[in-house]
Each structure stands twice: as C-alpha cells, then as structure tokens.
Amino acid sequence: xxxxxxxxxxxxxxxxxxxxxxxxxxxxxxxxxxxxxxxxxxxxxxxxxxxxxxxxxxxxxxxxxxxxxxxxxxxxxxxxxxxxxxxxxxxxxxxxxxxxxxxxxxxxxxxxxxxxxxxxxxxxxxxxxxxxxxxxxxxxxxxxxxxxxxxxxxxxxxxxxxxxxxxxxxxxxxxxxxxxxxxxxxxxxxxxxxxxxxxxxxxxxxxxxxxxxxxxxxxxxxxxx
Amino acid sequence: xxxxxxxxxxxxxxxxxxxxxxxxxxxxxxxxxxxxxxxxxxxxxxxxxxxxxxxxxxxxxxxxxxxxxxxxxxxxxxxxxxxxxxxxxxxxxxxxxxxxxxxxxxxxxxxxxxxxxxxxxxxxxxxxxxxxxxxxxxxxxxxxxxxxxxxxxxxxxxxxxxxxxxxxxxxxxxxxxxxxxxxxxxxxxxxxxxxxxxxxxxxxxxxxxxxxxxxxxxxxxxxxxxxxxxxxxxxxxxxxxxxxxxxxxxxxxxxxxxxxxxxxxxxxxxxxxxxxxxxxxxxxxxxxxxxxxxxxxxxxxxxxxxxxxxxxxxxxxxxxxxxxxxxxxxxxxxxxxxxxxxxxxxxxxxxxxxxxxxxxxxxxxxxxxxxxxxxxxxxxxxxxxxxxxxxxxxxxxxxxxxxxxxxxxxxx
Numbered sequence: 053x054x055x056x057x058x059x060x061x062x063x064x065x066x067x068x069x070x071x072x073x074x075x076x077x078x079x080x081x082x083x084x085x086x087x088x089x090x091x092x093x094x095x096x097x098x099x100x101x102x103x104x105x106x107x108x109x110x111x112x113x114x115x116x117x118x119x120x121x122x123x124x125x126x127x128x129x130x131x132x133x134x135x136x137x138x139x140x141x142x143x144x145x146x147x148x149x150x151x152x153x154x155x156x157x158x159x160x161x162x163x164x165x166x167x168x169x170x171x172x173x174x175x176x177x178x179x180x181x182x183x184x185x186x187x188x189x190x191x192x193x194x195x196x197x198x199x200x201x202x203x204x205x206x207x208x209x210x211x212x213x214x215x216x217x218x219x220x221x222x223x224x225x226x227x228x229x230x231x232x233x234x235x236x237x238x239x240x241x242x243x244x245x246x247x248x249x250x251x252x253x254x255x256x257x258x259x260x261x262x263x264x265x266x267x268x269x270x271x272x273x274x275x276x277x
Numbered sequence: 278x279x280x281x282x283x284x285x286x287x288x289x290x291x292x293x294x295x296x297x298x299x300x301x302x303x304x305x306x307x308x309x310x311x312x313x314x315x316x317x318x319x320x321x322x323x324x325x326x327x328x329x330x331x332x333x334x335x336x337x338x339x340x341x342x343x344x345x346x347x348x349x350x351x352x353x354x355x356x357x358x359x360x361x362x363x364x365x366x367x368x369x370x371x372x373x374x375x376x377x378x379x380x381x382x383x384x385x386x387x388x389x390x391x392x393x394x395x396x397x398x399x400x401x402x403x404x405x406x407x408x409x410x411x412x413x414x415x416x417x418x419x420x421x422x423x424x425x426x427x428x429x430x431x432x433x434x435x436x437x438x439x440x441x442x443x444x445x446x447x448x449x450x451x452x453x454x455x456x457x458x459x460x461x462x463x464x465x466x467x468x469x470x471x472x473x474x475x476x477x478x479x480x481x482x483x484x485x486x487x488x489x490x491x492x493x494x495x496x497x498x499x500x501x502x503x504x505x506x507x508x509x510x511x512x513x514x515x516x517x518x519x520x521x522x523x524x525x526x527x528x529x530x531x532x533x534x535x536x537x538x539x540x541x542x543x544x545x546x547x548x549x550x551x552x553x554x555x556x557x558x559x560x561x562x563x564x565x566x567x568x569x570x571x572x573x574x575x576x577x578x579x580x581x582x583x584x585x586x587x588x589x590x591x592x593x594x595x596x597x598x599x600x601x602x603x604x605x606x607x608x609x610x611x612x613x614x615x616x617x618x619x620x621x622x623x624x625x626x627x628x629x630x631x632x633x634x635x636x637x638x639x640x641x642x643x644x645x646x647x648x649x650x651x652x653x654x655x656x657x658x659x660x661x662x663x664x665x666x667x668x669x670x671x672x673x674x675x676x677x678x679x680x681x682x683x684x685x686x687x688x689x
Contacts, residue, residue, distance in 0.1 A: 061497055061500075061501070063501045063504075063505075064497070064500055064501055064504060067501075067504040067505070067508060068504075070508070105493060132492065132493040132496040132497045132500070137551055140551065140552055152496070152537075153496045153497060153499070153500040154496055154499040154500035154502075154503045154504075154529070154533050155500065156503070156504075156507065157504055157507060158507075203571070205571050219511060220507075220510045220511055222507065222510065222526055224526065224527070224530045225507075231568065231569065231572070232568070232601065233534075233537075240572055240608070242575065243571060243572050243575040243576075246575055247571065267510075268516060268519055269516070269519045269520060269522075269523045270510045270514075270519060270522070270523060271510070
C-alpha cells in the first residue's frame, strides 16, 4: 500500500510514518501545500492522508488534483478543525473520509485499510491470519472455511485488532472505534471487557490459541507471529 | 396593539370628542341666536299692539292676551320664556315662546302677552343638526380610513425591513439589505441598522475564526501528546510507569472531549450548522440504539422501543450528537437491571430510564458542568449540549421524575 501524508506538524508526521512503516506500507510525506501539489501531480498513491490546514494553502484544493491524477486514490481528510463546513466541503469535493484530531493512529489505520479495500481492491479482499479468514464485506469470520458466528461488535473488534496486530491498543481507542467519539467511553470499559472476553473464548474454542493479550493497565494486544 | 391600529384609534376617538363638543356648542349657539331673534320679534309684535291700543283699535287674537285691570299681576316683572301649550286640534302639546311685559298707554297700565310657536325654528335646527351629524360621521369614517391607508403606505417599507431583520442572521454570508424609504427617520434608522449588522457580522466572522484557530492550536498539541503516549505504551513498562501513562492518557482523552464539547457549544450558540436537510429521525434513532444495544444489555437494562416514522429538518450531525448524548446519559445513570423506554411520536421523542431520584436540584441538570460529583461519568456537558441542540432546532427538552423513572422528553 502506497501512502502519502500531507501534514505540517513534524512530530505527528513522524509518529504516523513510524507506525505505518512498521506495517510495511510505503510512506511518503509532504509538509506544505506546494510540496504536496508536486507529489500528487507526479505520482500515484493508494491513499492520501490530508491535513487541510497547511501553512501555504488549504488542503481541500488538493483534492481535485488528486482526483484528476488518479480516480481510485482514497482521500482521508485529517483536520484539527472540527468544523462541519470543512467536513462538508471536503466530502463534497470528493474526499472519502474525515477524521478529527486528536485521533488514534490505530483508528487512522483501520480507516485507511477500509478505504483501501473499498477503493483499490474494490471490496473483493479478504483478511487472513493463521487459519482464519475475515470477509469484511459480508461481515463474516471463517475458520478452515467454516463460518464462525460473531456478534456485530465482536466482528468490528476483531477487524480492529487484526488490522492493528501486535500493537497495544488502549481501551479508549477501542471503545471510540466501537461506539463512536460522542460517547463517553469510561462508562463502557466493562462492556468492552465483556466483548473481548467473548471474542477471545470463541477464537480459543476453534483454534486453541489465545490471540488477545491483556497488557497491564494499558489495554489489549492482538498477538500474531 | 399595532402602531397603525393605535394611531387610527387615537384619531378616531379624538375626532369623535371634537365633533361632539362642537356639535353641542352649535346647538346651544343656534338656540341662543334663535331665542334672541324671537324675543326681538315678540317685542316688535308687542310694540305693534301698543300702537293699535293707542290708536283705539281693539286687538284680539288667541296668541295675544291683554290685561288692563288693576290686578296684582301688573306688579310682576317682564317675562320671556318658552312653554308648552295643549293644542286641541292636534291633540298634543306644542312648544311656544312668550313675552309678557307692562306698558303704560294713555295713562293706563296694561300687561300684554304675545306668543309664537317653536315649529318653524325646530324644523331648521333639525335640518341643521342632521346635516351636521352626517358631515361628522363622514369626516370621522373617511378620516380614519384615509389615515389608515396613508399610514400603511408610509410604514410599509419599515415593516418589510423588520421582516428582513427578523430573518437575518449574522452568520449569513450575505450583507443585510433594506428597502429605501423617503421618510428621513426611517432612512436614518436603515443606515444605522445596516452598519450595526455589518459590524456584528465582522465580529462574528472574527469570533468564528478565533474559535477555529483556538481549536486547531489546542487539538494539534493534544494529538501529539496522545500519539506520544500511545507510542510509549508499546514498550514494556514497569507497572509504576504504566500507571502514570494510563492516567496521562485518560486525562488527555478527557481534555480533548471537553475541548470538543465546548467548541460544539460555541458553535451551537452561533447556530453555525450549514448541513440542514430532511432527516428520517426514526431510522437514525433505531440505528443509534442498535449501536448502543450491547451497552444496555451488559447493564441488564430492559429496553423497550416504540418508534413511529418521523421526519425532521435539521442537521444530521446535531441529531447524532443529541441522540447519542441522551443514550450515553441512560447508560451512565440507569440503575442496574432497570427498565428503559425510548419512544418517538410525531410530537415528541422520549427517553425514560429507572433509577434513584436526583441528589441535586433539577435546574442544574442542563447547566454546564452542572453536577460534577461523579467525575467518572462524563464531563458534565452532555445535557447542556442536548439543551442547546434543542434550542438551535426550535425544540424544547423537559425533564421530570415519576414512578422511579427519569424522563427526558424532546418536544418538536
């Protein structure tokens, strides 16, 4: 997967690149509008992560350039401004998704993956780990070609875990993914715990492996070799 | 009362008062003039009688009475007044004027009385009064009607401009335009209003930019802190350090939420929501409940839905926030295993949940940071956001506690 990060905040840029490189994605970056414009007009990217407040221009103006260059590129707007007008403008101009800062890099990864499957792989892809196969489109999990029934929340949880495998995910990050960011997550940690327990049990029952590790105080980690 | 009605009414009553006073004056003056004329006429008649008596010609007429004896009546003074006399021919009493006076003719005293009937004068005064009343009525009615229409024409631009001002919002992208008027005062007011609106709009834009910039300036460092903490979490940490990191993460997350909520409240006060459209509220409500259903069932809440089709014209984003805030409120505060009822009708959306009564005054429920006794349950902004969203939509949210149920009702 080839990614372009357009972001003027160096620390954030570094954090994102560090994580996405560890997942073996090809990452490039642009720290300003001019640089970004040059890059999107010269190369084709699978996904562009676009901060719209740039020192020398509005990132929204880049969307048309990206679209004329390559129609299938997924565009995800990243903005510190939780401004509805910006969001509407961005989505009207042809952006595919919108994420507000501060965000969890795992959430960004989950969205990038969903976007990649939808736009680049045209929804035909399956996510495979060990003997498990996840079909994101039909929202089903298979173990050795046999369907393993999961509840909707368990399925969402599993996809989030697998996409962000081997990373410690904080409870807030998972709760925000499952219930949205309007909800106060502190009330929901118990429910989250129950979902994780059930998912864990279901996976152990068929495979005998315990994938979900609890990391003391921090959260959970989906361990895959 | 409308200004136009008020001025018209004032004019109407004033006209009536003036006309009644002048009418009464007219009547009195007329009567006085007439009686002076009649007195003169009767005096002339009496003088003619005296002349006839002097000439030795007998005078005899039913309207004349002459007394010449040495009766005590001769000592009485001159009298001029009106009286009623019974007319046997017409079988009714009629008004007469009479004059009685004493005269000395050829050394002998006479008391002579002459009379004349009212009738001729009555006819005239009646005609005059009728004409006067008709004239007065015409004057009052036509005057009031004309006043009404003239005023309406003069006030028309003012009323049009008032309507425009009512519908004008400083958040609109267009300048305020007002109809011109040829009345100096109105024109002056228009100039002042346009200047004022322009100033308010400029301030509003500045405030909006400030809010957006402040948000950017706060959210970006928060992003850096948050992603830094997440990166630290990836290392194997001593439990003590892990504890600090977890606390810092929770605090960051809380700070970010408070910041977002405060920005949302600021935007709600500016009514800054451009994405208004028709939204199927029933579908949205069902969807949000489905999403939170696991949270309900984990707490053992018995959920009962009664949702009928309802469409509203509003911002989808705001509706999502409204519903999810009310649902989170239930999840956070409903007693374990209690009943939860959510219903939607054409008139209202109701969220009910069981639980103990409030430990603080009801009035604080919708206030910002109103409760804050239990800091683990939300940031105390959720319900004030609910209230503001309802206000922005012209709805009303009400709370009451009955039969151990907390009831939040949003009236459309």
